Structures are given as structure tokens and as C-alpha cells.
Amino acid sequence: MRVYVDESICQGHTLCAMAAPELFDLREDDGHAYVSVTEFTAELMAAGRRAASTCPEQAIVVED
Amino acid sequence: MPDPSHHDRVTNTSGAVGSVGDGERKHVVIVGASLAGLRSAEALRAHGFVGRLTIVGDEGSAPYDRPPLSKQYLSGAWGEEKLWLRARGFDELNLDLQLNVRAESLDVASLALSTSTGDIAFDGLVIATGARPRRLPEPLDHGDHAVVRTKAHSDELRDKLRDGAKVVVIGAGFIGAEVAATARCRGCEVTILEAAPLPLERQLGPDMAGVCAGLHERNGVTLHTGVTIVATTAKSVTLADGRSFAADVVVVGVGVQPNIEWLQGSGLTLGNGIECDETCRAAPSIVAVGDVACWPNARYDERARVEHWTNAAEMAEHGAATLLADLNGTPEAALSYMPVPYFWSDQYATKIQFLGRVGGFDEVRVVAGAADSGKLLALYRRGDRVVGALGLSMPRHVMAYRRLLLENASWREALASVPVAKAPGA
Structure with missing residues (x-):
């Protein structure tokens, strides 16, 4: 179980960090997102799915 | 509160x-x-x-x-x-x-x-x-003017944005500005004609709209504001003051x-x-x-x-x-829908992001960065409340204000949350 951001697709629109700030952080320079946790609880997985649905680029990968 | x-x-x-x-x-x-x-x-x-x-x-x-x-x-x-x-x-x-x-x-x-x-x-x-897309009023409307709303529109316009092509963009709102930036990046010679004295003033307020308008000149695009268009052809635009602009393509971005x-x-x-x-x-x-x-x-x-x-x-x-x-x-x-609106616009190398609403604001304050640095964070106040946050290429900081905007936080609380600036180059 994990959630990650495909950096080759992310454009830094930061919607994931709005939807799930507990799961995503943003790089200072370009706003590209990365997952800020290493342990994926069921709650975080649900947050990841929610965030994935908000991503304009569909850059968030959820592996159950 | x-x-x-x-x-x-x-x-x-x-x-x-x-x-x-x-x-x-x-x-x-x-x-x-x-x-x-x-x-x-x-x-x-x-x-x-x-x-x-x-x-x-x-x-x-x-x-x-x-x-x-x-x-x-x-x-x-x-x-x-x-x-x-x-x-x-x-x-x-x-x-x-x-x-x-x-x-x-x-x-x-x-x-x-x-x-x-x-x-x-x-x-x-x-x-x-x-x-x-809204069209220009008759008789200025012309079937050969490009607009951008559909995939077909974008396909058609791309073919015309060749290196060295002259592009005249009517309207300096978000679509006009983005098309201008894209055309410029493809090597076009770009002129923007805007009827308002200042583009995006309604969306960003005058001070920050001025900062965004400055992006065009900094990137080699000519912006004429406060103009009145009196005539067009497929490949030219004439203003009330007699100036005329020839173009390989005229793009109309005057809203929807x-x-x-x-x-x-x-x-x-x-x-x-x-x-x-x-x-x-x-x-x-x-x-x-x-x-x-x-x-x-x-x-x-x-x-x-x-x-x-x-x-x-x-x-x-x-x-x-x-x-x-x-x-x-x-x-x-059924519950009331009361979002904190969010939009972004990518123009040249600048990422413009805005959270909240500008309408009726009393003050805008630059709290990090500076207009001439290309990076800036500004907060909007209405009464004693923070109602908006604008970032130019400061995406992480803009997002940090979302929670406060959702909570209808006070201006004082928002100012207290201003990120500590990193040392230059850090």
C-alpha cells in the first residue's frame, strides 16, 4: 500500500496538498508535490484516493 | 474567527x-x-x-x-x-x-x-x-479570428504559431495572457491589445494586476491597454487612435x-x-x-x-x-456550497495562484518576496478578515493559507502566519 506522485507528470498546481495536506508536501521552488509520509494507514490511503481525484494532471498513483 | x-x-x-x-x-x-x-x-x-x-x-x-x-x-x-x-x-x-x-x-x-x-x-x-468564448461585437467579429476553448481550437491555432509569426491577441485576461506567453515561447512576435486600463484588475485588484501586467513586457511581449478597436480584418486590427497592427493571426480572448x-x-x-x-x-x-x-x-x-x-x-x-x-x-x-475558490495561471515562467475572492477588499499587502523579484506573496484584507492570497511562483506559501481562508481567519492571524523568508539563494 502506498501513494506516490509521478514527478514527470506533476505541474505544481498543488490541489493534492489542498485536499490532503497530511499526505502531501510541496517543493519550495516549483510547487511540485511529493508524499511526505512513509507509513500508509488506511486513512492516508483514503486521503490519497481523494487527492488523486482532484489532480488536474492525474499524476497521483495509488497502489492498494 | x-x-x-x-x-x-x-x-x-x-x-x-x-x-x-x-x-x-x-x-x-x-x-x-x-x-x-x-x-x-x-x-x-x-x-x-x-x-x-x-x-x-x-x-x-x-x-x-x-x-x-x-x-x-x-x-x-x-x-x-x-x-x-x-x-x-x-x-x-x-x-x-x-x-x-x-x-x-x-x-x-x-x-x-x-x-x-x-x-x-x-x-x-x-x-x-x-x-x-465571447466574440467581438459586430462589425469587428471576424470568422478567421482564433479563439481557444476546445481541443480543435488549440490544434488550429498551434499551426499558426510558427517561429517569427506576428500574433495579435485581443484581451489580456487569463486566456489571452496564456496564449500570448505560449506564442512568445514558440518564437512569435506578440502584441496584446486590452480595452481596460489594467487587465485582471477585477480578479486581482489594481496593484497586483499591475504586477502581472508587467510580466508581458519583461518577457518581450508588447501590451497596449485602454485601447478601443474600431476595425479588424482577418489579419489586422485598427485602433481608434489610428494605430494599426498587422498579424499572421489574430486571437480573441475577451472572456466567455x-x-x-x-x-x-x-x-x-x-x-x-x-x-x-x-x-x-x-x-x-x-x-x-x-x-x-x-x-x-x-x-x-x-x-x-x-x-x-x-x-x-x-x-x-x-x-x-x-x-x-x-x-x-x-x-x-442539502448543504450550502461555500468554497474558497482557487485558480492558477501559468504565464511565461511564472506560476500565478490565487485563493479566495478579491471582491470588496480593503487592502492588499505583499508579505513575502517582491514585485521585481518575480516571486511574491500577497494577502487581501476585507474588514478584519483575510479573504485572499496571491502567489507569484510561491506555490508552497500560497497553499499554507488555505486553512486560514477556510476558517475565515482574522487579518491578524494571517499576518502572524507569514512564512519566514529564506536567505537569498537558499
């Missing part, structure tokens, strides 16, 4: 609608197959709607994303494979996606929709017909108008789009979402249409919950 009536979007659109009851026998039709329409379908299924679902859309293409049409897709950096809104397909949504079908009329009293291929009866309706003509006589209230209540409801069991919908956002004491990508997505989710409440016979369970 936190607003006790606030509900986060997630809690807003789940749980409140309860079970779907006899939903398996019901038919929901969604008119519009772009972002708001598709998100409505996804939200209805996510909330447990198991009835029939039909989407009708007047374009021939599967649902696609529009922001790249003036940016990465127009520039050629992205192919069409990056536009599809559901790269994984539609099977799991179990819906009837009818493309190339145009909604022609609606009768609210009889819950009947007429389309170019026949009539459709429904129990619930989502109207997400969006907007189309909601697609509501087909609803004349339907029984819905039409004004600035479809006039909805605070829950996105246009009539019992009929909701309107996205660019076409106007609703009162209690957070800002304003009734508005919001033409942002994020609003199409969020309002669709909210509208789905309202529609299910109606279909369940519990319309009182």
Missing part, C-alpha cells in the same frame, strides 16, 4: 445524503461532458448512486481537460494523450456516454430533456453546459459567456448563467454546476459565476450531493 457553519468539501459531500433509497430505479442525466459533467458522474457513483446514468455532450471527443489548451498542449509540449480526463476509461462508472449530442430544450415541469437525437426522461438532472440559450422557456431562472440556490439547486432535482452556474457563496456574501477549473470540479461534487438529497426525498439535507 472560525465560521461554525463551515463544512469542508469532503464532509459536505459524503455522509449527509444518507442511503440512496430506491436509487436503482432512477435515471440521472448529465448535460455536458467536460470536467464538471464528468466529475458529477464520478461523484454520484462515489456517493452510492446505483441508478441509470447518462451523459450527453455536444463535442465528439471523450471528456478532456481544458487548461492545457492555452499552455502545454498549445505549445506542442504535450500530446493529446495528456488531455484525457479519464485515462483509465469509463467502465467502472457504468454510464451511457452520448457524444455529439446537443441538448436543445428542457421542460422543468415534466422533467423532460430534448436533444438533437431525441427526448430523454429523467428523475434528476445535472446541467454542466459550460461556456463558450454561459451556454444557457437552450434553457429559454424551460422554467429555470436565467440571469448571469443559471441562477441556483446556495446548494447548487436550480429547481427540485435539477442542479447546475461549473461555468454555467451562478450561486450565492455565503462565505463572501456574493452571488457569482466562477469560471475556474477547480470550481467546476468542486461544484460538481457538491451538486451531486444536493441532487441525491432531492432524489432521496430529503432536500433539506
Whole structure:
């Protein structure tokens, strides 16, 4: 179980960090997102799915 | 002070609608197959709607994303494979996606929709017909002027943005500015003509609009403001002061108008789009979402249409919950839609992001960065409350203000949250 951001697709629109700030952080320079946790609880997985649905680029990968 | 009536979007659109009851026998039709329409379908299924679902859309293409049409897709950096809104397909949504079908009329009293291929009866309706580019008034309108709203528009314009081509862009709003930036990056010689004294003033206020207007000159694009256009041809624009601009292509970006003509006589209230209540409801069991919908956002004491990508997505989710409440016979369970709007615009190398609303603000203050550095964070105050946050290439800092804006935080609290600036070069 994990959630990650495909950096080759992310454009830094930061919607994931709005939807799930507990799961995503943003790089200072370009706003590209990365997952800020290493342990994926069921709650975080649900947050990841929610965030994935908000991503304009569909850059968030959820592996159950 | 936190607003006790606030509900986060997630809690807003789940749980409140309860079970779907006899939903398996019901038919929901969604008119519009772009972002708001598709998100409505996804939200209805996510909330447990198991009835029939039909989407009708007047374009021939599967649902696609529009922001790249003036940016990465127009520039050629992205192919069409990056536009599809559901790269994984539609099977799991179990819906009837009818493309190339145009909604022609609606009768609210009889819950009947007429389309170019026949009539459709429904129990619930989502109207997400969006907007189309506004054209120049007659006699300035010209069929050869380019606009950017659809994939076909973007394809057609890209071919004309060749290295060295002269491009005249009429309108310096977001689409005009983005097209200008993309054309410039492709090596075009770009001139922008704007009727207002300052573009984006309504969206950003005068000070910050001035900063954004400065991006054009810094990137080698000429911006003429306060102009009056008196004549056009396919390849030229003439101003009232006698100046004339020759072009290989003229692009018109003077805003959009909601697609509501087909609803004349339907029984819905039409004004600035479809006039909805605070829950996105246009009539019992009929909701309107996205660019076409106007609703009162209690957070800002304003009734508005919001033409942002994020609003199409969020309002669709909210509208789905309202529609299910109606279909369940519990319309009182529908909640007020009161988002903190968010938009972004990528122009040249600058990422412009804005959270909140500017309307009626009393003060804007730059709290980090500076206008001439290309990086800036500004906060907007109305009364003693923070109502907006604007970032130029400071995405992480803008997002840090979302929680405060959702909580209707005080100005004092917002200022206390200003990020500590890193040392230059850090």
C-alpha cells in the first residue's frame, strides 16, 4: 500500500496538498508535490484516493 | 474567527445524503461532458448512486481537460494523450456516454430533456453546459479570428504559431495572457491589445494586476491597454487612435459567456448563467454546476459565476450531493456550497495562484518576496478578515493559507502566519 506522485507528470498546481495536506508536501521552488509520509494507514490511503481525484494532471498513483 | 457553519468539501459531500433509497430505479442525466459533467458522474457513483446514468455532450471527443489548451498542449509540449480526463476509461462508472449530442430544450415541469437525437426522461438532472468564448461585437467579429476553448481550437491555432509569426491577441485576461506567453515561447512576435486600463484588475485588484501586467513586457511581449478597436480584418486590427497592427493571426480572448440559450422557456431562472440556490439547486432535482452556474457563496456574501477549473470540479461534487438529497426525498439535507475558490495561471515562467475572492477588499499587502523579484506573496484584507492570497511562483506559501481562508481567519492571524523568508539563494 502506498501513494506516490509521478514527478514527470506533476505541474505544481498543488490541489493534492489542498485536499490532503497530511499526505502531501510541496517543493519550495516549483510547487511540485511529493508524499511526505512513509507509513500508509488506511486513512492516508483514503486521503490519497481523494487527492488523486482532484489532480488536474492525474499524476497521483495509488497502489492498494 | 472560525465560521461554525463551515463544512469542508469532503464532509459536505459524503455522509449527509444518507442511503440512496430506491436509487436503482432512477435515471440521472448529465448535460455536458467536460470536467464538471464528468466529475458529477464520478461523484454520484462515489456517493452510492446505483441508478441509470447518462451523459450527453455536444463535442465528439471523450471528456478532456481544458487548461492545457492555452499552455502545454498549445505549445506542442504535450500530446493529446495528456488531455484525457479519464485515462483509465469509463467502465467502472457504468454510464451511457452520448457524444455529439446537443441538448436543445428542457421542460422543468415534466422533467423532460430534448436533444438533437431525441427526448430523454429523467428523475434528476445535472446541467454542466459550460461556456463558450465571447466574440467581438459586430462589425469587428471576424470568422478567421482564433479563439481557444476546445481541443480543435488549440490544434488550429498551434499551426499558426510558427517561429517569427506576428500574433495579435485581443484581451489580456487569463486566456489571452496564456496564449500570448505560449506564442512568445514558440518564437512569435506578440502584441496584446486590452480595452481596460489594467487587465485582471477585477480578479486581482489594481496593484497586483499591475504586477502581472508587467510580466508581458519583461518577457518581450508588447501590451497596449485602454485601447478601443474600431476595425479588424482577418489579419489586422485598427485602433481608434489610428494605430494599426498587422498579424499572421489574430486571437480573441475577451472572456466567455454561459451556454444557457437552450434553457429559454424551460422554467429555470436565467440571469448571469443559471441562477441556483446556495446548494447548487436550480429547481427540485435539477442542479447546475461549473461555468454555467451562478450561486450565492455565503462565505463572501456574493452571488457569482466562477469560471475556474477547480470550481467546476468542486461544484460538481457538491451538486451531486444536493441532487441525491432531492432524489432521496430529503432536500433539506442539502448543504450550502461555500468554497474558497482557487485558480492558477501559468504565464511565461511564472506560476500565478490565487485563493479566495478579491471582491470588496480593503487592502492588499505583499508579505513575502517582491514585485521585481518575480516571486511574491500577497494577502487581501476585507474588514478584519483575510479573504485572499496571491502567489507569484510561491506555490508552497500560497497553499499554507488555505486553512486560514477556510476558517475565515482574522487579518491578524494571517499576518502572524507569514512564512519566514529564506536567505537569498537558499
